[in-house]
Amino acid sequence: MNFIIDATVKAVKQLYQADITPADVSLQETRKEFEGQVTIVTFPFTKVSRKSPEQTGAEIGEYLKNQLKEVSAFNVIKGFLNISISNTYWVEQLYQVITTDDFAIFKPNGKKVMVEYSSPNTNKPLHLGHVRNNLLGYSVAKILDAAGYEVIKANLVNDRGIHICKSMLAWQKWGNGETPESTKEKGDHLVGKYYVIFDKEYKKQIEELKAIGQTEEEAKKNAPLIKEAQEMLLKWEAGDDAVIDLWQTMNGWVYEGFGETYKKLGVAFDKFYYESNTYLLGKDIVEEGLASGVFFKKDDGSVWIDLTEDGLDQKLVLRADSTSVYITQDMGTAQLKYDDFGMDESIYVVGNEQDYHFKVLFLILQKLGKTWARGLFHLSYGMVDLPSGKMKSREGTVVDADDLIVEMETTAKQVTEALGKINDFSEEEKTQLYHTIGMGALKYFLLKVDPKKRLLFDPNESVDFQGHTGPFIQYTHARIKSVLNRATITGVDTEPSELAPEERDLIVTLTQFPEIITQAAIAYNPGTIANYVYELAKAYNKFYHEHSILQAEDELVKQFRLQLSVASAKVISRGMNMLGIEVPERM
RNA sequence: GGUCCCAUAGCUCAGCUGGAUAGAGCAACUGAUUUCUAAUCAGUAGGUCUCAGGUUCGAAUCCUGAUGGGAUCACCA
Numbered sequence: 010m011n012f013i014i015d016a017t018v019k020a021v022k023q024l025y026q027a028d029i030t031p032a033d034v035s036l037q038e039t040r041k042e043f044e045g046q047v048t049i050v051t052f053p054f055t056k057v058s059r060k061s062p063e064q065t066g067a068e069i070g071e072y073l074k075n076q077l078k079e080v081s082a083f084n085v086i087k088g089f090l091n092i093s094i095s096n097t098y099w100v101e102q103l104y105q106v107i108t109t110d111d112f113a114i115f116k117p118n119g120k121k122v123m124v125e126y127s128s129p130n131t132n133k134p135l136h137l138g139h140v141r142n143n144l145l146g147y148s149v150a151k152i153l154d155a156a157g158y159e160v161i162k163a164n165l166v167n168d169r170g171i172h173i174c175k176s177m178l179a180w181q182k183w184g185n186g187e188t189p190e191s192t193k194e195k196g197d198h199l200v201g202k203y204y205v206i207f208d209k210e211y212k213k214q215i216e217e218l219k220a221i222g223q224t225e226e227e228a229k230k231n232a233p234l235i236k237e238a239q240e241m242l243l244k245w246e247a248g249d250d251a252v253i254d255l256w257q258t259m260n261g262w263v264y265e266g267f268g269e270t271y272k273k274l275g276v277a278f279d280k281f282y283y284e285s286n287t288y289l290l291g292k293d294i295v296e297e298g299l300a301s302g303v304f305f306k307k308d309d310g311s312v313w314i315d316l317t318e319d320g321l322d323q324k325l326v327l328r329a330d331s332t333s334v335y336i337t338q339d340m341g342t343a344q345l346k347y348d349d350f351g352m353d354e355s356i357y358v359v360g361n362e363q364d365y366h367f368k369v370l371f372l373i374l375q376k377l378g379k380t381w382a383r384g385l386f387h388l389s390y391g392m393v394d395l396p397s398g399k400m401k402s403r404e405g406t407v408v409d410a411d412d413l414i415v416e417m418e419t420t421a422k423q424v425t426e427a428l429g430k431i432n433d434f435s436e437e438e439k440t441q442l443y444h445t446i447g448m449g450a451l452k453y454f455l456l457k458v459d460p461k462k463r464l465l466f467d468p469n470e471s472v473d474f475q476g477h478t479g480p481f482i483q484y485t486h487a488r489i490k491s492v493l494n495r496a497t498i499t500g501v502d503t504e505p506s507e508l509a510p511e512e513r514d515l516i517v518t519l520t521q522f523p524e525i526i527t528q529a530a531i532a533y534n535p536g537t538i539a540n541y542v543y544e545l546a547k548a549y550n551k552f553y554h555e556h557s558i559l560q561a562e563d564e565l566v567k568q569f570r571l572q573l574s575v576a577s578a579k580v581i582s583r584g585m586n587m588l589g590i591e592v593p594e595r596m
Numbered sequence: 597g598g599u600c601c602c603a604u605a606g607c608u609c610a611g612c613u614g615g616a617u618a619g620a621g622c623a624a625c626u627g628a629u630u631u632c633u634a635a636u637c638a639g640u641a642g643g644u645c646u647c648a649g650g651u652u653c654g655a656a657u658c659c660u661g662a663u664g665g666g667a668u669c670a671c672c673a
Contacts, residue, residue, distance in 0.1 A: 037615080040616065042616090050615055050616090052615075052653065055653085062653090088616085089616055130673085167673070170672085170673065172672095172673080284673090320598090320599075321599080321669090322598095322599095322669070325670090328671050330671090334670090334672085335672070338673090361601065361667065362667055364667075364668070365600075365668050365669065366668090366673095368599095389601080391602080391667090392667080394666090424635070428635070430633065430635095457608095457609075458608085459610090461601065462602065463602075463666070463667095465608085473608090473621080473622065475622085475635055477609080477610090477620060477622085481636090483635085484635045484636080485636085488635095491632070495632065540609095540610060543620085543621090551638095554628095554638085555637085557631075559631095560631070560632075596635075
């Protein structure tokens with residue numbers, strides 16, 4: 010639509026001898042109730058035209074109609090210039106733009122971006138919060154890829170620390186040598202079970218100590234279990250063979266479990282980082298900062314940065330005993346990632362409870378003069394809440410990722426069976442389809458909302474399969490495929506004598522796809538894609554309902570509608586793919 | 597208390613680089629299937645865009661303040 014903008018700039022120049030830039034022309038979609046496809050707001054031009062908005066619109070409209078063959082008509086309502094673009098233009102768009110192989114395919118932009126997401130703890134299974142994180146990260150990676158970036162999907166696994174020692178210790182004490190094989194339990198669930206057991210026993214000990222007069226604080230510190238866990242962590246850091254052995258074994262179980270869940274979620278990674286390898290990093294950066302005066306040392310030997318001028322606090326970056334804190338490690342890991350890949354941008358998909366941490370981290374790196382720090386971005390997303398409140402792994406009040414996936418598949422199965430459209434499918438095909446639909450519903454549900462917003466998830470109210478949902482869009486795709494399977498496409502570009510409004514609207518929506526990808530990539534927001542694909546599916550269903558494809562008036566029209574259908578299916582499929590959602594051929 | 601995020605229909609959400617009478621879905625009600633998949637389509641009803649100021653020809657959108665909700669301000673990660 011740039012040609013309209015350019016022509017408008019010229020029109021203003023010709024008519025009113027005023028120079029404006031393309032940015033001054035606000036072009037928008039014409040509202041449904043009016044005639045036309047694009048609308049120019051004429052109010053901004055009245056200053057130079059010295060005429061009423063209506064008259065200004067009429068004059069510009071007249072100019073455009075005379076100058077551009079694509080403009081077939083116009084009308085002005087209350088200062089809004091509504092322009093009708095000729096049917097020929099839209100049909101050309103379909104054949105010369107939308108159906109071409111490189112439609113909405115972005116050329117490599119030469120930029121490299123890392124998307125870090127998932128970042129699980131290896132002491133418990135994944136829950137709904139992780140699911141949101143995983144789907145978001147994966148989708149953003151797909152969107153950036155589509156927008157022309159070279160993308161590295163990274164996962165920084167939190168595989169060490171006191172929380173893992175807790176699971177290990179509880180297993181040692183009460184595990185009786187249980188393994189995933191012996192219990193037939195998924196490895197991450199087995200380990201998570203012992204994490205919960207630890208917490209239960211720990212709480213018991215705290216109560217006992219409180220009963221003999223200790224304060225809550227003292228009891229938490231003095232409980233034998235926590236002391237044992239701390240000892241175990243020290244042994245781990247000292248490289249004690251037995252502890253390392255156990256750690257490797259139990260982490261192995263967890264990774265196998267995570268692998269299964271990731272596979273079901275359909276997410277993947279190009280690069281894994283492990284905190285057991287990175288937790289000592291960052292100390293050299295502390296030295297660097299001390300040398301350059303960005304950091305300062307307190308009397309006790311601890312190292313700090315003063316961010317009060319930036320409206321933040323003083324922040325510790327190294328303990329007095331010269332051991333690392335969280336942010337030390339993150340500084341080091343950021344450097345490591347940059348050294349590994351030299352990416353232009355790096356996106357951290359992490360919950361919004363860490364907003365402050367990342368603000369500080371990025372600021373520190375900038376102050377240290379890391380040029381790449383400007384490319385760091387925290388993609389912060391809201392918590393997933395249950396009606397009962399926050400999810401807490403330790404207390405077992407979580408929606409488990411694996412359970413949730415099974416539940417979605419079961420619901421998909423029930424809905425599908427009730428409709429009875431795929432009775433000829435093999436068992437394997439059915440299982441596959443239930444998975445596709447169930448995950449489509451779940452993924453769409455989680456991705457259509459703005460990442461920033463917190464999400465309320467009611468496990469008792471199942472995710473919908475009708476209306477503004479993943480299955481609605483999947484259904485539209487299957488429906489198109491069903492029609493295409495019954496027809497032969499000649500591949501000859503035919504122009505119908507008349508273009509119905511539903512056909513034109515569908516083409517208009519299709520042409521927007523590249524712009525939508527760009528927007529989604531700029532905002533790191535899969536919701537942009539999700540809502541667009543929904544609009545497209547709706548536009549198709551409306552067209553489908555109003556017009557027969559196979560029984561079209563004549564072969565020209567039929568071929569045109571078939572091409573329109575092929576294009577719609579393709580864009581739906583590509584859009585959904587950016588959300589990590591599969592579209593079935595039948596459902 | 598400081599800082600950050602959020603607030604739109606009964607519910608879940610779009611719209612936010614300022615533009616027309618604020619849009620979808622769910623739930624409720626009505627209608628469409630001898631015709632390409634009705635997981636669909638068409639319609640009815642549902643709104644003080646939290647509130648109060650400000651900027652503007654024009655504000656759900658930008659600014660200020662308030663209210664409500666959430667997060668965070670650890671020598672935990």
